[in-house]
Ligand SMILES: Nc1ncnc2c1ncn2[C@@H]1O[C@H](COP(=O)(O)OP(=O)(O)OP(=O)(O)O)[C@@H](O)[C@H]1O
Ligand SMILES: CCCCCCCCCCCCC/C=C/[C@@H](O)[C@H](CO)NC(=O)CCCCC
């Protein structure tokens with residue numbers, strides 16, 4: 001809760017023909033209705049509003065012309081007639097107003113007063129306060145995917161977002177993409193990033209993935225880091241990314257803001273919010289494949305994605321269709337998962353606490369992570385012995401690798417909750433946005449009925465991990481090896497265990513038309529299909545930053561949020 005602090009300005013102004021005491025401090029703008037009579041009236045509480053200065057979008061002078069007033073935007077407004085002849089000067093403050101379900105709207109209040117100098121003093125003081133806020137972006141590079149989701153990206157940006165940016169005095173360079181990977185390659189090679197305070201992505205999770213691939217790559221090249229190496233500590237990106245949701249799932253926007261609403265996202269960008277985010281790098285045999293910030297899913301979610309890609313014409317409904325189809329198909333896959341448990345951190349995947357705005361767990365674990373990497377860099381500098389990467393003895397591997405072999409319906413790694421409208425609490429409800437870990441969820445082979453119980457729990461209050469065939473681990477790094485990529489000695493052992501199945505899977509791999517279960521699934525990496533199944537995944541703590549603040553805790557009692565009530 002913000003306290004007013006030292007007042008910069010205090011005046012009696014009018015709002016809709018009523019007298020208000022209006023005050024401005026560095027942190028708050030407050031307007032409190034003056035009591036008509038000094039006698040205490042229990043049934044008429046004084047009306048008081050306050051807005052954090054950090055949530056003021058802009059201030060606008062209302063210009064006078066022929067006895068009526070004109071807005072900066074040209075629309076006529078008869079304030080003088082409405083508010084009494086003595087009120088001649090007016091200014092309007094646009095600010096963030098919270099609505100239901102984490103949505104933000106742009107609200108406005110017009111103050112009038114008889115003294116022009118007072119009015120101008122108010123306008124310039126508020127503008128000074130806004131200008132002194134260095135976290136607000138002034139120049140943005142905007143990429144629009146015109147084909148994401150329901151093909152509404154361009155319309156959404158032009159109608160809902162651009163007018164707000166103009167009001168907030170933000171200049172933009174807009175690129176409407178012409179082909180897949182246009183935005184990624186532009187960021188990698190062409191964009192003059194020094195000119196901008198941030199990048200805006202208008203599209204879905206796939207488009208966001210393009211943006212982070214371009215930005216992370218470019219940052220590493222500019223900092224002299226090899227982006228291909230699985231062992232390098234990657235340099236964090238300084239430019240923040242704003243997401244205007246215009247895709248099919250928009251899980252990254254939903255899990256970092258709490259809603260998929262373009263106006264809310266635009267307002268988070270304008271006020272200059274900042275939310276760090278973990279990024280997983282995915283390698284195959286030391287070869288870089290992709291980055292992931294939300295879901296890495298093998299088995300069920302990999303199959304849903306592969307099937308749904310062929311049905312893009314269906315739009316967002318393709319996921320529901322393929323989801324039901326893959327649930328009925330009920331394929332399981334064999335392989336070995338090894339992982340490094342996240343040690344020394346606060347939090348587990350079964351916690352009741354959730355990652356919310358200003359999350360202390362992310363702050364604590366982020367700090368721990370940077371201290372560890374500093375120590376590691378110092379140790380590295382004083383130790384010239386080279387070590388094979390798979391035996392690598394970095395601080396993160398000082399905990400032991402653990403290995404699990406089995407038959408899995410799904411292997412999911414959720415670096416954030418992956419909440420989305422389909423599953424408002426997400427795949428891993430207690431996962432954190434910026435704690436340097438991912439939640440590794442293993443769903444072993446079970447009956448269709450049991451798998452349905454697990455899936456349906458993603459949409460209810462029940463715990464999807466409280467089932468005997470599901471286990472979840474918070475990890476810093478993991479590897480997966482499908483069974484048929486394993487070493488010969490492993491295969492020999494397996495042959496004794498299950499020789500029949502081994503033979504049939506080999507046959508079926510070569511002859512998929514025979515109808516037997518396939519031996520391999522594919523990885524769903526934030527909605528993109530990976531071409532390799534054997535992967536090595538490492539979490540990079542807080543590698544990127546978004547124009548977001550995490551999901552805000554909803555107030556229990558409205559009055560507690562109102563400093564006027566204290
Ligand atoms: N101009 C373009 N033409 C064709 N494809 C594009 C273009 N611009 C971007 N893309 C690609 O479109 C794919 C899907 O885009 P996007 O993520 O915006 O929507 P979506 O797949 O419907 O949503 P979600 O990822 O949230 O499920 C991305 O992988 C992106 O690389
Ligand atoms: C039999 C039906 C049971 C219904 C169970 C519903 C469970 C829903 C869980 C949804 C989890 C979404 C995870 C997000 C993944 C995104 O990175 C990715 C890219 O946008 N989306 C998908 O892969 C799209 C994946 C869509 C899966 C349905």
Ligand SMILES: [Ca+2]
Pocket residue numbers: 278414415416431432433434435436437438
């Ligand atoms: Ca995380």
